[in-house]
Amino acid sequence: MPELPEVETVMRGLHARLQNRRIVSFVQRRPDLRFPLPPGLAGRLTGRVCHGFRRRAKYILVDLRGGPEAQTLILHLGMSGRLSFDGAPAGAHEHLTFGFDDGTVLRFVDPRRFGMLDLVPTAASATHRWLAHLGLEPLAPGFDGPALARLLAGRLQPVKTAIMDQRLVVGVGNIYASESLHRAGVSPRRLAANVGPGRAAALSAAIVEVLEQAITAGGSSLRDYVRADGQLGNFQSFFRVYDRAGEPCGRCGGAVVKLVQGGRATYFCGRCQR
Ligand SMILES: [Zn+2]
Numbered sequence: 086m087p088e089l090p091e092v093e094t095v096m097r098g099l100h101a102r103l104q105n106r107r108i109v110s111f112v113q114r115r116p117d118l119r120f121p122l123p124p125g126l127a128g129r130l131t132g133r134v135c136h137g138f139r140r141r142a143k144y145i146l147v148d149l150r151g152g153p154e155a156q157t158l159i160l161h162l163g164m165s166g167r168l169s170f171d172g173a174p175a176g177a178h179e180h181l182t183f184g185f186d187d188g189t190v191l192r193f194v195d196p197r198r199f200g201m202l203d204l205v206p207t208a209a210s211a212t213h214r215w216l217a218h219l220g221l222e223p224l225a226p227g228f229d230g231p232a233l234a235r236l237l238a239g240r241l242q243p244v245k246t247a248i249m250d251q252r253l254v255v256g257v258g259n260i261y262a263s264e265s266l267h268r269a270g271v272s273p274r275r276l277a278a279n280v281g282p283g284r285a286a287a288l289s290a291a292i293v294e295v296l297e298q299a300i301t302a303g304g305s306s307l308r309d310y311v312r313a314d315g316q317l318g319n320f321q322s323f324f325r326v327y328d329r330a331g332e333p334c335g336r337c338g339g340a341v342v343k344l345v346q347g348g349r350a351t352y353f354c355g356r357c358q359r
Contacts, residue, residue, distance in 0.1 A: 087162045089256030090299035092143045093224075095168055099145065100138035102170060102189060107134045107151065110184035118180065118200040119163060129156070129204055130183075142219050142255035148207050155207040159215065163199030168192070220253040223292050228254075230286025237277040237285060244280050245273035246347050248292065257292055260327045261299065263352045265291040267326045267334075272358040273351045274344075298323055326352040 087095070111127045123129075130149070133156065137148035147158040162168075169175070169192050174182075181193040181202070193200065205213055221228050221236065236253045237244065245266060248257045257265065266273050268291035271284050280288065302323060325335050330343040330352060339356030 088258040096140045103135045107186040112182040157207040157210040159203045161201040165197040166195035166200035233289040234285035240277035244277045247277040264295045
């Protein structure tokens with residue numbers, strides 16, 4: 086599944102290619118993805134100009150102008166969705182095709198069809214039912230030690246489980262949670278309530294660092310995900326603990342161990358993460 090860094094990378098790729106481009110054609114080949122697509126999409130999209138590109142958690146928001154009311158296209162790649170520019174038609178899994186005024190073609194390809202798309206007035210986008218419940222955005226201003234400490238206070242669950250809860254913090258997937266906790270020297274088994282201000286400061290900084298490093302590397306998905314420009318990301322080479330069970334910790338030389346928490350694999354160093 087595409088993670089936050091991949092989605093950020095895709096959003097930036099869309100921005101670079103589509104800023105101020107007008108949609109001149111839209112082909113929809115099925116009535117639904119994960120949910121039914123909104124009615125009349127072709128008519129509502131054609132003629133609109135892509136004006137702004139945003140990301141909230143793993144949703145891409147494209148603000149459209151050129152009609153009576155500003156609209157925002159909300160897109161989620163789901164499990165296997167990807168966007169690709171130009172090239173040949175992608176066959177049976179190409180569900181949506183956008184054409185732009187400079188000849189650019191954007192294809193939405195999604196074999197498993199867990200992708201999501203909606204079109205809403207821009208003024209209502211922040212309170213959309215897919216977005217309204219989401220927690221802090223780690224790459225936005227205001228995500229720091231005190232903010233994270235407030236979220237974790239009183240929570241009787243492991244800190245790794247808490248930072249992966251989208252209602253608290255968005256976009257910290259399993260890999261990024263393990264990597265962030267290692268860099269911060271915090272045990273994934275520590276109770277969230279016992280993290281405290283010092284560890285919260287280190288952990289919030291580590292989450293930002295890991296996500297930004299992954300974005301720089303172009304995203305890290307282990308599966309069939311490609312960037313908007315078709316290139317695979319290579320964040321895997323930055324992993325310090327994830328999928329490295331039995332290898333020495335790069336910081337203290339202790340052994341990286343694996344455990345299962347809430348059904349998800351966790352990798353950490355039992356010596357230097359407390
Ligand atoms: Zn260690």
